[in-house]
Amino acid sequence: MSDTPARLLNLLSLLQTPREWPGTELADRLGVSPRTIRRDIDRLRDLGYPVQATMGAIGGYRLIAGTAMPPLLLDDEEAVAIAVGLRAAAGHAVAGLEEASVRALGKLLQVLPGRLRHRVGALNTATVALLPGDGTTVDPDDLTVIAGAVTNRERLRFAYLTYDGTASRRNVEPERLVSAGHRWYLVGYDLDRDDWRLFRVDRLGEPHATGARFTPRPLPAEDAAAYVAGKLRRPTLTTIVATVHTSAEELRRRFGRCDGSIEPIDEHSCLLRTTDSVEWTAMRLLRLGHPFEVSAPEEMRVFLRSLADQANHAAGGGS
Structure with missing residues (x-):
């Protein structure tokens, strides 16, 4: 040669x-x-x-391992496997890996040959993940488009659905993507409203970079993460203890992320101990469809009784 x-x-x-x-x-x-x-x-x-x-x-x-990461040469199968893995990590909450996954996926898709992009797309279309928590998810393709616009300082257009169901079109100078717990957020300057805005990415659709470049504006916060933290209502975290009448293995599989422990009591029940918001944990437990009893805190029991009263009234059982 x-x-x-x-x-x-x-x-x-x-x-x-x-x-x-x-x-x-x-x-x-x-x-x-x-x-x-x-x-x-x-x-x-x-x-x-x-x-x-x-x-x-x-x-x-x-x-051997060196002091810096040199360029890697990947064959077709390796490139497809990495793209699919990064796409899965970007679309779901993987603590500490979300933003890095989006950056790496954007770089890989930029150089991936068309035939391999087609294979990645076919695999993603043919598979579905069982999502924990409230079921909200983000299309990694949307994330890579947004990340590209942030990196290239290009204005971004997209459809947006607000919390009350109002649909609109937005023209935004994207500042940064922020992963916050269960959700992704876009921090950007809304040109039509002449102000900074926070957008939930799972409510965002059809994003595309316009090609129009912009000069970054000063954020009204130390950084994008601080801006998101200031805008979000932070729930009070509480240690919650509950007995759930299903196996520990089944609860781990269906409950999803748990900042605590799930310990078996016997074959058909287990003890859940987690630190999270009362409202969030109550909804997750109710969605399971298994009987459960709350040992602590009293605030959790009060909240569940309130939900039961509302449900009873909605079903025609109340006055």
């Missing part, structure tokens, strides 16, 4: 597999001499790839 750049890429692809390669085997694979392999290894080291050489009859070359 006389094309040096192509040979280096092929050599790098081989070295990125988790094994040690004898120099003679690399030379045979690439159709060059062992001396050429040694020169190419030196070129890769000059480019920042930490290639380690082991001497001896069973020695060879392998790529």
